[in-house]
Amino acid sequence: MKLKREAMATFIDTAMNVSVGNVSKAVWEIVGDDIESMSVDMNADTDQKKNILGQTKTTDNGYKPSMEADPFYADPDKKLYPVLRDIAMERKKGDACKTLMMEVIVDSTEATTALAYVREVLIKPKSYGGDSSYLNIPYTVSEDGAWVKGTVTLASLKTGNPTFTAGTAGGGA
Numbered sequence: 001m002k003l004k005r006e007a008m009a010t011f012i013d014t015a016m017n018v019s020v021g022n023v024s025k026a027v028w029e030i031v032g033d034d035i036e037s038m039s040v041d042m043n044a045d046t047d048q049k050k051n052i053l054g055q056t057k058t059t060d061n062g063y064k065p066s067m068e069a070d071p072f073y074a075d076p077d078k079k080l081y082p083v084l085r086d087i088a089m090e091r092k093k094g095d096a097c098k099t100l101m102m103e104v105i106v107d108s109t110e111a112t113t114a115l116a117y118v119r120e121v122l123i124k125p126k127s128y129g130g131d132s133s134y135l136n137i138p139y140t141v142s143e144d145g146a147w148v149k150g151t152v153t154l155a156s157l158k159t160g161n162p163t164f165t166a167g168t169a170g171g172g173a
Contacts, residue, residue: 003105003107007105007106007107008103008104008105008106009030009032009103009104009106009157010030010031010032010038010067010101010102010103010104011028011029011030011031011101011102011103011104011162012028012029012031012080012083012099012100012101012123012141013026013027013028013099013100013101013102014027014028014029014079014080014083014099015027015099016083016098016099017099017100018095018098018099018120019120019145019146020100020118020119020120020145020146020147020148020166020169022100023100023118023148023164023166024164026100026102026118026164027079028102028160028161028162029078029079029080030160031069031080032069034071034072034073035069035070035071038067038068038069039067040065040066040067040103041065041066041067041068042063042065043063043064043065043066044060044062044063045060045061045062045063045064046058046059046060046061047059047061064142064143065142065143066140066141066142066143067101067140067141068126068138068139068140069138069139069140069141070126070136070138070139071130071134071136071138072084072136072137072138072139073134073135073136073137074128074134074135074136074137081137083099083123084123084125084137084139085137087123087124087125088125088128088137089128097122097123097124098120098121098122098123098144098145099120099121099123100118100119100120100121101118101119101121101141102116102117102118102119102152102162102164103116103117103119104116104152104157104162106154106157109154111154112153112154112155113151113152113153113154113165114151114152114153114154114157115149115151116149116150116151116152116162116164117147117148117149117150118147118148118150118164118166119143119145119146119147120143120144120145120146120147121141121142121143121144121145122141122142122144123139123140123141124139124140124141124142125137125138125139126138126139126140146169146170147169147170148166148167148168148169148170149166149167149168149169149170150164150165150166150167150168151164151165151167152164152165153165
């Protein structure tokens with residue numbers, strides 16, 4: 001069985017917690033209700049050099065993952081709206097843009113929990129404005145620090161307030 005796209009859900013912590021150690025304080029909002037296509041770009045960081053023997057050697061420096069969320073229509077009923085508005089309008093940078101992102105993969109509807117990853121990220125609006133229809137604030141999410149692997153209960157996921165239980169901690173990107 002191939003998983004449908006909705007099997008993967010992405011949430012942003014609108015309480016702007018800057019550490020995976022604060023995941024229990026997260027106020028999650030799901031991303032994507034106006035988005036038709038969204039992916040995490042892994043941005044593999046590799047260098048290739050050819051030596052004097054004609055051999056190609058590759059140095060693998062890991063990844064620089066990022067995600068584009070476009071469009072994000074300004075909606076005062078969304079918890080993420082004032083976060084993005086303030087980052088953009090106040091030209092915030094650094095830790096003022098840092099929060100958590102949770103990615104959930106539901107690969108079995110028979111289970112009671114789903115695999116989830118919480119990552120420290122920077123959230124940066126790309127622009128604001130748009131055409132005559134809606135105010136748009138598209139943004140980029142870039143990994144910025146530690147991550148932790150765990151689970152989310154499917155019951156909590158259905159309510160829109162996922163309950164994350166931490167498992168294995170990880171390092172930076």
